Amino acid sequence: MNCYSIAVLGAGSWGTALSLVLNSNNHSVNLWMRNKQQYTNISATGENTKYLPQIKIPSTINLFTDYIKAIENTDIILLTVPTQKVREVIQSIKPFIKPHQIIVNAAKGIEQKSQLRISQVIQEELPNQPYAVLSGPSHAEEAARNMPTTVVVASEKKSTAELVQEVFMTAQFRVYTNPDVAGVELGGALKNVIAFGAGIADGLGFGDNARAALMTRGIREIARLGNAMGANISTFAGLSGIGDLIVTCTSMHSRNRRAGILIGKGKNMEQTLQEIGMVVEGITTTNVAYELAIKYGIDMPITEEIYKVLYEGRNPRDAVANLMTRSRKHEMEEIVDTTNIDW
Ligand SMILES: NC(=O)C1=CN([C@@H]2O[C@H](COP(=O)(O)OP(=O)(O)OC[C@H]3O[C@@H](n4cnc5c(N)ncnc54)[C@H](O)[C@@H]3O)[C@@H](O)[C@H]2O)C=CC1
Numbered sequence: 029m030n031c032y033s034i035a036v037l038g039a040g041s042w043g044t045a046l047s048l049v050l051n052s053n054n055h056s057v058n059l060w061m062r063n064k065q066q067y068t069n070i071s072a073t074g075e076n077t078k079y080l081p082q083i084k085i086p087s088t089i090n091l092f093t094d095y096i097k098a099i100e101n102t103d104i105i106l107l108t109v110p111t112q113k114v115r116e117v118i119q120s121i122k123p124f125i126k127p128h129q130i131i132v133n134a135a136k137g138i139e140q141k142s143q144l145r146i147s148q149v150i151q152e153e154l155p156n157q158p159y160a161v162l163s164g165p166s167h168a169e170e171a172a173r174n175m176p177t178t179v180v181v182a183s184e185k186k187s188t189a190e191l192v193q194e195v196f197m198t199a200q201f202r203v204y205t206n207p208d209v210a211g212v213e214l215g216g217a218l219k220n221v222i223a224f225g226a227g228i229a230d231g232l233g234f235g236d237n238a239r240a241a242l243m244t245r246g247i248r249e250i251a252r253l254g255n256a257m258g259a260n261i262s263t264f265a266g267l268s269g270i271g272d273l274i275v276t277c278t279s280m281h282s283r284n285r286r287a288g289i290l291i292g293k294g295k296n297m298e299q300t301l302q303e304i305g306m307v308v309e310g311i312t313t314t315n316v317a318y319e320l321a322i323k324y325g326i327d328m329p330i331t332e333e334i335y336k337v338l339y340e341g342r343n344p345r346d347a348v349a350n351l352m353t354r355s356r357k358h359e360m361e362e363i364v365d366t367t368n369i370d371w
């Protein structure tokens with residue numbers, strides 16, 4: 029096993045958990061945070077009390093507030109900031125990035141203002157920089173406790189995907205590879221919309237039947253849009269598709285599901301975000317997905333109803349009634365997969 033040097037940019041729950049995974053694999057880890065108070069707290073307590081409480085951060089993880097120092101002499105730059113902040117972070121570090129450094133993105137979303145996936149944002153800012161995305165069913169709270177977790181790494185270049193696979197893979201953190209960057213990125217982003225909806229259903233007091241329906245019909249509409257945007261249908265049956273949808277719609281660790289529950293119980297958005305206290309990607313992604321569905325002419329009834337609840341004040345009970353009383357459908361409407369993504 030080769031040892032690498034990795035800069036982790038963003039010390040929220042996921043950045044901290046992935047730092048622990050990488051540290052357990054004997055890599056050199058530089059964890060960067062912009063917040064000096066957070067740096068002081070973690071240095072003093074050995075714990076990221078705000079984002080990942082009750083987990084010891086070993087002193088072998090190097091803490092930084094200066095991103096130039098954090099990325100210096102590293103092989104990999106891992107992005108764990110919220111999606112809407114990725115471009116800003118990349119623009120700040122851009123002058124200091126070396127051509128060999130692999131950018132690995134672990135954020136799950138779509139840039140709102142451009143409607144671009146994160147690989148496309150990186151491509152705009154840093155053309156030709158090696159890139160991979162890491163996604164899949166993986167809550168920080170479990171990965172940080174060494175609970176068995178599986179993820180997928182996608183890159184256009186097989187050697188990049190395999191290198192990143194080797195770097196992250198431990199006996200508790202199993203990593204698969206996939207050539208379908210678009211599919212892995214879109215699955216990871218769009219599942220948050222459905223998880224938010226599953227949370228709303230829970231908050232309204234509905235049961236397992238409703239959640240299962242949202243998950244099954246949800247992955248169908250994710251696959252429809254994803255395929256129209258160039259992704260392989262089969263990727264949505266994998267870890268970054270149905271796998272991540274399952275964990276996010278069923279786990280109480282999920283920020284998106286918990287936010288949905290609060291909205292379903294009648295809290296407003298401000299109260300909800302205050303209570304969660306961490307990024308809830310599904311809120312922005314709902315807006316982008318709704319616009320993309322219109323742009324590509326794709327039927328996404330669940331996303332549309334969640335959009336109306338979040339952005340147009342529709343009553344969640346009316347949204348459910350609308351979904352239940354749509355015109356009759358055949359379950360297996362055809363999706364003709366014209367993509368063929370391989371190495
Ligand atoms: N928490 C989890 O279990 C998982 C999260 N993710 C994804 O990872 C990304 C980050 O999520 P979390 O760690 O949960 O979020 P979080 O809310 O726990 O942490 C976000 C971190 O980003 C920092 N940040 C915010 N704006 C910034 C900026 N402009 N510049 C630099 N840093 C900034 C915050 O200070 C905070 O440390 C999201 O896209 C999420 O979907 C993916 C898999 C698992």
Ligand SMILES: O=C(CO)COP(=O)(O)O
Binds near residue numbers: 220282285308
């Ligand atoms: O992507 C995740 C788990 O795989 C995290 O989801 P939440 O942001 O909803 O917690």
